[in-house]
Amino acid sequence: MSWELDNVYDRNKEAPYTFYIPSKQVIDLLDIGDIVKLIFLGESEKDGLAGERMWVEITERNGEDFKGLLTNEPYDLKDLKVGQEVLFKIEHICDTEYEDPSSSEWDYYFDTKIMVSKDVLDRREFNFMLRDNPNNEHDSGWTVLSGYEEDDFLSNSENFQPISIGAILNIDNSILSIIDEKPLCAFERNKEGLFEEIDDYDWDSYLNG
Numbered sequence: 045m046s047w048e049l050d051n052v053y054d055r056n057k058e059a060p061y062t063f064y065i066p067s068k069q070v071i072d073l074l075d076i077g078d079i080v081k082l083i084f085l086g087e088s089e090k091d092g093l094a095g096e097r098m099w100v101e102i103t104e105r106n107g108e109d110f111k112g113l114l115t116n117e118p119y120d121l122k123d124l125k126v127g128q129e130v131l132f133k134i135e136h137i138c139d140t141e142y143e144d145p146s147s148s149e150w151d152y153y154f155d156t157k158i159m160v161s162k163d164v165l166d167r168r169e170f171n172f173m174l175r176d177n178p179n180n181e182h183d184s185g186w187t188v189l190s191g192y193e194e195d196d197f198l199s200n201s202e203n204f205q206p207i208s209i210g211a212i213l214n215i216d217n218s219i220l221s222i223i224d225e226k227p228l229c230a231f232e233r234n235k236e237g238l239f240e241e242i243d244d245y246d247w248d249s250y251l252n253g
Contacts (some may be wrong), residue, residue, distance in 0.1 A: 046123045049136040050083035050095055061153045061210030061217070064139070067146045071134055074142075078102050079115065081139035082132055086121050096121060097138065100130050108134045153210030156184050160212060162203050163190040168215055173222075173239065174230040174250070184209055185227050 055063045074080065080102060085095040098116035105111075110132050118124040144150075164170045171191035178185040186209075189198075197203050213220065222231055222239055230245040 046087050047084050047121050049130075049132055050085050050138075051135050052083065052138045053135045059210075059214045061213040062208060064150050066137060066140050066142075067144050069146075070140050070142045070144050071137065074102060074110075074137075074140065075105060076102050079141050080110075080112070080137045082130070082136050083138055084118070084121055084124065100132070103129075110134075153213065154208050155182050156209040157182050157206040158184050158209045158212050159187040159204055159206050161189050161193055161197070162205065163193050163197065164188055164212075164215075165205075165207075167192070170212070170215065171233040172231070173219065174245070175225060175227045176251075177227045184223075186223075188212055191233070 052063070052065050056065045078101070079099050081097055081099050083095040083097050096116075096119055098114060098118065100112035101115050102110055102112045112130050112132065114124060114126055114128045114130055117126050160170070167190050169190055170188045172189040174187050175185045176187070183206075187204075193203075209223070219231075219239060222229075222241075225231075225241075228245075228247050230242040231239040232242055234240050
């Protein structure tokens with residue numbers, strides 16, 4: 045067989061705030077006739093973890109084991125066809141047609157934006173955070189820096205980009221304890237690796253610079 049099903053729990057462990065998996069409450073509802081989405085990986089995709097997301101109609105359930113019929117026409121996987129029987133387990137289900145009670149939490153992780161320097165994304169590390177007043181409903185107001193940026197880098201707006209707050213939590217979720225701090229505030233990572241507030245941050249220079 046030239047394809048296999050991806051384990052969505054493994055993907056979620058790698059990106060717990062941006063890779064959605066259905067809640068147990070939704071999984072428990074699944075029964076014959078329901079439609080679920082699985083990720084099919086081809087030979088060339090198993091390392092890159094891209095794959096094709098396709099819907100499967102459940103025809104049999106035995107606890108955590110399922111049988112179903114593929115309802116999509118595969119784009120690139122030649123060994124699969126519409127109507128083909130697929131055997132799968134709970135860990136292969138990446139989405140369902142049910143409304144998930146936990147969806148509001150996921151919406152926050154996906155939709156709320158945080159401004160980061162590209163050096164943070166390159167290093168997968170950040171050591172400084174400040175929160176200004178948000179510009180809109182999806183703007184958190186937070187800006188995140190690695191702490192290694194030079195002045196020339198910081199003065200160029202092209203070196204910054206907005207990303208979902210979930211993506212920054214994937215790097216370090218210890219900031220969950222401060223993410224709801226009200227503007228204006230600034231935090232820096234200390235020698236113990238913990239973020240502590242900068243009480244004397246120069247907000248006048250920041251806001252009027």
